[in-house]
Amino acid sequence: MAFHVDSETGRLRRVILHRPDLELKRLTPSNKDALLFDDLLWVRRARQEHDGFADVLRDQGVEVHLFGDLLAESLEVPEARRLVLDRVFQEKEYGPLATDHLRAVFDELPTDELVEALVGGMTKREFLDRHAEPTSVRFHVMDLDDFLLAPLPNHLFTRDTSAWVYDGVSINAMRWPARQRETVHFEAIYRHHPLFTQSGAFHVWSEGQSAYPSTIEGGDVLVIGNGAVLIGMSERTTPQAVEMLARGLFAAGSAHTIVALDMPKGRAFMHLDTVMTMVDGDTFTQYAGLGMLRSYTIEPGSGEHELKVTDHPPEHMHRAIAAALGLDAIRVLTATQDVHSAEREQWDDGCNVLAVSPGVVVAYDRNATTNTFLRRHGIEVVEIPGGELGRGRGGPRCMSCPVERDPA
Numbered sequence: 001m002a003f004h005v006d007s008e009t010g011r012l013r014r015v016i017l018h019r020p021d022l023e024l025k026r027l028t029p030s031n032k033d034a035l036l037f038d039d040l041l042w043v044r045r046a047r048q049e050h051d052g053f054a055d056v057l058r059d060q061g062v063e064v065h066l067f068g069d070l071l072a073e074s075l076e077v078p079e080a081r082r083l084v085l086d087r088v089f090q091e092k093e094y095g096p097l098a099t100d101h102l103r104a105v106f107d108e109l110p111t112d113e114l115v116e117a118l119v120g121g122m123t124k125r126e127f128l129d130r131h132a133e134p135t136s137v138r139f140h141v142m143d144l145d146d147f148l149l150a151p152l153p154n155h156l157f158t159r160d161t162s163a164w165v166y167d168g169v170s171i172n173a174m175r176w177p178a179r180q181r182e183t184v185h186f187e188a189i190y191r192h193h194p195l196f197t198q199s200g201a202f203h204v205w206s207e208g209q210s211a212y213p214s215t216i217e218g219g220d221v222l223v224i225g226n227g228a229v230l231i232g233m234s235e236r237t238t239p240q241a242v243e244m245l246a247r248g249l250f251a252a253g254s255a256h257t258i259v260a261l262d263m264p265k266g267r268a269f270m271h272l273d274t275v276m277t278m279v280d281g282d283t284f285t286q287y288a289g290l291g292m293l294r295s296y297t298i299e300p301g302s303g304e305h306e307l308k309v310t311d312h313p314p315e316h317m318h319r320a321i322a323a324a325l326g327l328d329a330i331r332v333l334t335a336t337q338d339v340h341s342a343e344r345e346q347w348d349d350g351c352n353v354l355a356v357s358p359g360v361v362v363a364y365d366r367n368a369t370t371n372t373f374l375r376r377h378g379i380e381v382v383e384i385p386g387g388e389l390g391r392g393r394g395g396p397r398c399m400s401c402p403v404e405r406d407p408a
């Protein structure tokens, strides 16, 4: 059976989550900003919250695949191991003197230790505890507690690194260095894990980090249904990546419309799903402070490789989305609250809900005003605690990568 995601709110069947571990313990006041976190997490509590999130999804009938298991099982396949090690251990990163030595050492590691190092990182000291020091300037100049392999704490946000759009997956080129090594792990999984190699064929819309600087992140990609996709052109997702995705989707006949929004470029609005997500087949929850944005409707052009682009002024944003869905109008739910409370709830991922079926969403419990407002409008809100998890600036939608979902 092939993987596909046909909507944002149809019955969610399978999802990839990442149970956080060592990589979160690596966060410190001095490295958190570069690692795209706003605070340090109480890791044990964060893991409990995450286990609770996974259980809520299982209770809703969703099959949960854990990224760490998928990566470990993939790395048992020699081609996958080669793909990852070749990409991680390059001379331009480790220099001509250390690269081969390091690659050989990591290739010898048992798979669980390799996964721990790839995701949780490894310091020079940890390396030297077990292995000989290579004769290398690159290696010698490092302090003992410097990271030989940087940790990847944002693997928690499985939404972003790859994104299923109808009957294919975009393996994304990531915008910031802190997340760029995540991509090859998903390349290894989608190309070599038996779950995916033994499923029916699927398209690959984008081929990984080599597309940089044509970056696109899954938090900006909403598969709104009806052969349409809504994409935020944010700080992270570029117009050229949107055009390339359009070309691929249209050539395969997998979609026929993309609506691209011109987002404000900044951390608070880092991805479209931090300000707007879908809660039902025609209903969105939207942050009050987002306002209306310029949008572009992209459709197949007359020639094979051509695209037709229609510009819309900001006031037509919702109309453009409705048209792509084949509807007269969409319903947009924005809780009534003062601007300061609204800004706080947006920061705490109040808009970042994950639908498990039409009209049923998982949300952080702290965003009481937004959750109550959604309930008053007929949406069932399943709350999860996220006091620790939320410090990474991501909610239930960010922390999940649907790989199988029905139409709405």
Ligand SMILES: NC(=[NH2+])NCCC[C@H](N)C(=O)O
Pocket: 035, 036, 037, 154, 157, 159, 160, 179, 218, 219, 220, 270, 271, 273, 274, 392, 393, 394, 395, 397, 398
């Ligand atoms: N889909 C999302 N909104 N993801 C949020 C990702 C948060 C993460 N710390 C980052 O900056 O990359």
